[in-house]
Amino acid sequence: xxxxxxxxxxxxxxxxxxxxxxxxxxxxxxxxxxxxxxxxxxxxxxxxxxxxxxxxxxxxxxxxxxxxxxxxxxxxxxxxxxxxxxxxxxxxxxxxxxxxxxxxxxxxxxxxxxxxxxxxxxxxxxxxxxxxxxxxxxxxxxxxxxxxxxxxxxxxxxxxxxxxx
Amino acid sequence: xxxxxxxxxxxxxxxxxxxxxxxxxxxxxxxxxxxxxxxxxxxxxxxxxxxxxxxxxxxxxxxxxxxxxxxxxxxxxxxxxxxxxxxxxxxxxxxxxxxxxxxxxxxxxxxxxxxxxxxxxxxxxxxxxxxxxxxxxxxxxxxxxxxxxxxxxxxxxxxxxxxxxxxxxxxxxxxxxxxxxxxxxxxxxxxxxxxxxxxxxxxxxxxxxxxxxxxxxxxxxxxxxxxxxxxxxxxxxxxxxxxxxxxxxxxxxxxxxxxxxxxxxxxxxxxxxxxxxxxxxxxxxxxxxxxxxxxxxxxxxxxxxxxxxxxxxxxxxxxxxxxxxxxxxxxxxxxxxxxxxxxxxxxxxxxxxxxxxxxxxxxxxxxxxxxxxxxxxxxxxxxxxxxxxxxxxxxxxxxxxxxxxxxxxxxxxxxxxx
Numbered sequence: 305x306x307x308x309x310x311x312x313x314x315x316x317x318x319x320x321x322x323x324x325x326x327x328x329x330x331x332x333x334x335x336x337x338x339x340x341x342x343x344x345x346x347x348x349x350x351x352x353x354x355x356x357x358x359x360x361x362x363x364x365x366x367x368x369x370x371x372x373x374x375x376x377x378x379x380x381x382x383x384x385x386x387x388x389x390x391x392x393x394x395x396x397x398x399x400x401x402x403x404x405x406x407x408x409x410x411x412x413x414x415x416x417x418x419x420x421x422x423x424x425x426x427x428x429x430x431x432x433x434x435x436x437x438x439x440x441x442x443x444x445x446x447x448x449x450x451x452x453x454x455x456x457x458x459x460x461x462x463x464x465x466x467x468x469x
Numbered sequence: 470x471x472x473x474x475x476x477x478x479x480x481x482x483x484x485x486x487x488x489x490x491x492x493x494x495x496x497x498x499x500x501x502x503x504x505x506x507x508x509x510x511x512x513x514x515x516x517x518x519x520x521x522x523x524x525x526x527x528x529x530x531x532x533x534x535x536x537x538x539x540x541x542x543x544x545x546x547x548x549x550x551x552x553x554x555x556x557x558x559x560x561x562x563x564x565x566x567x568x569x570x571x572x573x574x575x576x577x578x579x580x581x582x583x584x585x586x587x588x589x590x591x592x593x594x595x596x597x598x599x600x601x602x603x604x605x606x607x608x609x610x611x612x613x614x615x616x617x618x619x620x621x622x623x624x625x626x627x628x629x630x631x632x633x634x635x636x637x638x639x640x641x642x643x644x645x646x647x648x649x650x651x652x653x654x655x656x657x658x659x660x661x662x663x664x665x666x667x668x669x670x671x672x673x674x675x676x677x678x679x680x681x682x683x684x685x686x687x688x689x690x691x692x693x694x695x696x697x698x699x700x701x702x703x704x705x706x707x708x709x710x711x712x713x714x715x716x717x718x719x720x721x722x723x724x725x726x727x728x729x730x731x732x733x734x735x736x737x738x739x740x741x742x743x744x745x746x747x748x749x750x751x752x753x754x755x756x757x758x759x760x761x762x763x764x765x766x767x768x769x770x771x772x773x774x775x776x777x778x779x780x781x782x783x784x785x786x787x788x789x790x791x792x793x794x795x796x797x798x799x800x801x802x803x804x805x806x807x808x809x810x811x812x813x814x815x816x817x818x819x820x821x822x823x824x825x826x827x828x829x830x831x832x833x834x835x836x837x838x839x840x841x842x843x844x845x846x847x848x849x850x851x852x853x854x855x856x857x858x859x860x861x862x863x864x865x866x867x868x869x870x871x872x873x874x875x876x877x878x879x880x881x882x883x884x885x886x887x
Binding site for chain 2: 317319321322325326327329330331332333344345346364365368369370371372373374377391393394395398399402403445447456457458459461462465466467469
C-alpha cells in the first residue's frame with residue numbers, strides 16, 4: 305500500500321484533545337461531522353487545508369492523552385492517509401491500528417511542512433520527494449500487521465469469531 | 470528470572486511466562502466503558518457480529534463524562550448505552566452515580582492481581598489497588614466485551630522509589646506532578662510504572678489513587694503499587710472477594726529505578742498547556758485565577774473535599790472566582806453531606822455539581838471564557854481541555870485550589886495551614 309501526499313507538520317505532544325476536542329466528541333457518532341473539527345484547537349482552519357491523501361506529521365508522543373478512538377477516526381475521515389511521528393502514545397497507536405489508520409514511526413525531523421512524501425507501508429520506507437531522501441521507518445510487529453491486513457480489529461473478529469493472532 | 474508486578478499479572482492471566490516485550494492474549498477480570506467511548510464500542514461490538522457480552526457480571530458502563538446530558542446529541546448516545554446495558558444485562562451507572570474511576574473501585578470487583586481494561590485513559594487509577602488496569606479505545610473494549618480477552622505487549626517497568634514523608638501542606642498530587650515534571654510527558658511511554666517506598670506506603674488509599682491516576686500523564690500503561698494493610702482495609706469496606714496480592718520479585722528486571730526523597734517537596738503546579746510543565750507554587754504565585762475546580766477522577770475523593778474544606782471553613786471564595794465542586798461519586802457526595810463538608814464548601818461559595826467529569830473534560834459545568842485562568846485538581850491542562858482553547862489551566866492539589874479560590878490568585882496553601 306503506497307500513499308502519496310503533502311505534509312502538514314505539527315510539533316511534539318500533539319494530544320487527543322487537539323486532534324478532536326472533548327466538546328465535539330460527545331455529540332455524535334458521525335465521524336465525517338467530527339472530522340470537520342480535526343486539529344481545530346491547534347489550527348482553526350486545518351480541515352479546509354487538507355487535500356485527500358495528505359499526511360499529518362508530528363514530533364514525539366503523538367496522540368497522548370485520552371483513550372478516545374474518535375481521534376484516529378477524525379483524522380481518517382478527514383481523508384488523511386497516514387500519520388507519521390517520531391513516537392506515538394500507546395493508546396492512540398493501538399486505536400489507529402484497530403480502526404485502520406496507518407501510523408508510521410520515523411525520524412520526522414527530516415520532514416518539513418509542505419514536503420511531498422511517498423509512504424510505502426509494506427516496504428516500511430518513507431521517501432521525501434521534495435528533499436530526495438529516503439527515511440527508514442520502524443517496522444510494525446506481526447500482530448499489528450495481521451490486524452491491519454484484516455482491516456482492523458472488528459473485521460478480524462468478524463472473520464475469526466475472536467482473537468486469532 | 471524474577472518478574473515485575475505486571476509480568477506476574479499478565480502471566481497468570483495468559484497462562485504463559487510473560488516477559489517484557491512478549492505479546493500475550495490475556496483473560497480480563499473486568500471491563501469498563503464511559504459515555505465518551507462506549508457508544509463507539511457498541512458500534513464496534515455490532516461490527517464484530519457480537520451477540521452477548523462474555524460475562525455481564527464483569528462489565529460496567531458509566532455515564533459520567535456529560536452527566537446529566539447537556540444536549541440532545543449526547544442524550545441519544547446515553548440512550549444507546551442504556552439500551553445496550555439493558556439488553557445485555559450489564560450494570561449501568563447512570564447520571565449522578567459518579568466518575569468511572571471512583572465507582573469501579575467502590576463496586577468491589579477490582580483489587581490486587583486483577584486485570585482490568587477500561588475505555589478511558591485514566592483506568593490506570595486502579596493500579597493503586599495492585600491491579601493491572603489500563604486505558605484502551607472503543608474497539609479494544611468491544612473485543613473484550615465479545616471475548617473476555619485482549620492482546621497485550623508486556624511492558625518494561627520503571628520503578629519510582631519515594632523516600633521520606635511529605636511535609637505538611639504537600640499532598641500526593643504534588644508528588645505525582647513533581648515526578649511527571651521530572652520524567653516528562655512521554656518519559657514512561659509504553660512502560661509500566663511501580664511506585665514504592667515509605668512516602669507511598671504511608672499514604673491513604675485516596676492519596677494513592679491520585680498518583681496511579683496520573684501515571685498516564687508520563688505516558689505509562691499502568692501505575693502499580695503493592696498491596697498492604699491500607700489496601701485491604703479499604704477493600705474490606707467495599708468487597709467480599711478474596712484478592713491475592715502480587716509483589717515484584719527481588720530480582721525482577723526494571724528498565725530504570727529512580728529514587729526521590731520527598732521530605733523537602735513544595736506544593737507543585739502544572740502550568741499551561743502541558744502536564745509536565747511543572748514548577749513549585751512559588752514560581753507562579755499571584756497569577757490571577759477566574760475559576761477554581763475541585764473534583765475529577767484525580768482529586769474528587771472524600772479526603773480531597775476534607776482537605777479543601779479545612780482551609781475554606783469560615784472563609785469565603787474570592788468574589789471574582791467561580792468555585793466548582795464535583796464529588797467523585799454519589800457515595801462521596803453523601804458522606805460529604807453527612808459530615809458537613811458540603812455545607813462548609815457551599816457556605817464558602819462553592820457551586821456543587823453532579824458527580825461526573827464535565828468541568829475537567831470541557832463538556833459542560835464550568836467552561837471558562839477567553840483569556841481566563843483556571844486552577845484545577847484535574848489531571849490535564851491541555852489547551853482547550855475545559856472547552857475553550859483560549860483559556861489557561863493550572864493544576865494543583867485540593868488545598869492549593871482552595872487557597873487560590875480564597876485569594877483569587879495562585880497561592881501556596883501553606884499560607885493557610887500555619
